[in-house]
Each structure stands twice: as structure tokens, then as C-alpha cells.
Amino acid sequence: MGNLYNDLAAVYEAMYHTFINYEEEYILYSDLLKKYHKSEVLEIGSGTGNLAHRFLANQFNYTGLDYSKEMIAIAQEKVPNGVFLEGDMQSFQLPAPIESALITGRTISYLLQNEAVNSTFLSIHNNLKPKGILCFDFIDANQFIPTIANGKIITHDASFKGVDYSRTSHWSLNLEGGMNMNWDATYYKKIEKEFVKIGEDKSIIRTFTLNEVEIFLDINQFEVKEVIEKPAYAFPTYVIVAQRKN
Numbered sequence: 001m002g003n004l005y006n007d008l009a010a011v012y013e014a015m016y017h018t019f020i021n022y023e024e025e026y027i028l029y030s031d032l033l034k035k036y037h038k039s040e041v042l043e044i045g046s047g048t049g050n051l052a053h054r055f056l057a058n059q060f061n062y063t064g065l066d067y068s069k070e071m072i073a074i075a076q077e078k079v080p081n082g083v084f085l086e087g088d089m090q091s092f093q094l095p096a097p098i099e100s101a102l103i104t105g106r107t108i109s110y111l112l113q114n115e116a117v118n119s120t121f122l123s124i125h126n127n128l129k130p131k132g133i134l135c136f137d138f139i140d141a142n143q144f145i146p147t148i149a150n151g152k153i154i155t156h157d158a159s160f161k162g163v164d165y166s167r168t169s170h171w172s173l174n175l176e177g178g179m180n181m182n183w184d185a186t187y188y189k190k191i192e193k194e195f196v197k198i199g200e201d202k203s204i205i206r207t208f209t210l211n212e213v214e215i216f217l218d219i220n221q222f223e224v225k226e227v228i229e230k231p232a233y234a235f236p237t238y239v240i241v242a243q244r245k246n
Helices: 009-015 022-037 052-057 068-080 114-127 143-147 210-219
Strands: 038-046 060-068 083-086 097-101 128-139 152-160 162-173 180-191 194-206 222-231 236-242
Touching: 022 052, 022 128, 022 236, 038 052, 052 060, 052 068, 060 068, 068 083, 097 236, 114 128, 114 210, 128 222, 143 162, 162 194, 210 222, 210 236
Parallel strands: 038 060, 038 097, 060 083, 097 128
Antiparallel strands: 128 236, 152 162, 162 180, 180 194, 222 236
């Protein structure tokens, strides 16, 4: 996981507000949980708490889990009544099983090895109540990988709380271990009249085919209930709703 979630946590908070509609994200996931009659939720990859306060304000029993201390610190400041745990989604243990789990923001893209994907789904299975629900989104390899076959550069400008930012992203194929990509990003902040470089983030991001996701879920005793196409900034994604079989 790159600097974006640690040294650049505050920049993440600033920029992602400009191209992710967190209210729409909340409505999508909360409607799915209500459909399956779930009021307890663990958000894996809870980040800076942009969904947390919405779940809490609507009477969900909410817990956030994140790998980054810096992200959790921002989330706890924003949502003082929220419960945020530091932990690895591949090997976590809650005090008690929960009704549902979310992996938001395409967070499974950081699970580069098959063993890591398998460990994550197993950990979630072990922390869910019987018939518990898992919802998550992932980048669709079939749609996305061909678009970056020759490399791709994207510049994103954002303003947040009166400060102007810019990010230049370079995507290129990384096929050493799967349908992955290198994501090299440079971040700038406008100081007076000029953009000044404030940091870099280099990550390897995994994309998935729908079929391989279904196989991982089946191995770990989940039944796929719904597959939803979900447009997202820069990446074509699917949302999966799966239920623990026992």
C-alpha cells in the first residue's frame, strides 16, 4: 500500500471528496444491507470516515477497520462517536461476529496475491454471523486492462476547503502476477500562484475478472446473491453481494 494512505492521508481526504459521491455510496450500500435485513456493519477500508457518520446517523451499529493509523486518526477526529479498529483485512478478529461486512473503495485491489484474497475472504467469513452478508466492489479487468495496454496518463484537479490540488497519474500494465497495473501518482498543492509538488505515491493495483472473484467466494463458503455494474471515477467496477453459506 502506497504513501497515499499514510504520509498523504490528509491529501487523500481532500482530493477524494471531489470525485467520489459519498452520499451515493452510502445509499447504495445501506439499501443493500436493508434489503437483507442487516443493521450491524463492519466497513473494511473505512479510511477517513466518510461513510461512518452516515451509517451512525441512520441507526446502523457501525465499526470501521483500516490498516492505516493516519486514516483512523482523521476518521476518529471527524466521527468522535465512531468505533475504528486498526487491523489487516487478511487476519482480523472482532470481539463478536457481525451481521454484515463491506469492503469499500475497491480496497481488494491491494490484495495482489491469490493467498491474500483467500485469507481476506476467510477472515471475513469467520467474523460474520451465519447468513451474514458481504458487499464489495472491484475493478473489472475485462473492461479496464485493455484501456491501459499502451500506458495512460490522467490529470485530476481538485479544490477542497479553499485549497487547490492536482494529481498526475500514470497507469501501466504489470502482468508479473496477474492482471495488475502500476499506478504512479504525483501530488501537487497550489501555493500562491504555483503548484508545488507535495508527494508521490507508487502502488501496484489488482484488477479481477468476475469469474475469479466468484471462485474465491465459493472456496470460502459464500454464495453470490447479486452482481451490480457500478460506474466509478476512472475505473469500471462491479459490486458483489455475497452471503455466508453457514
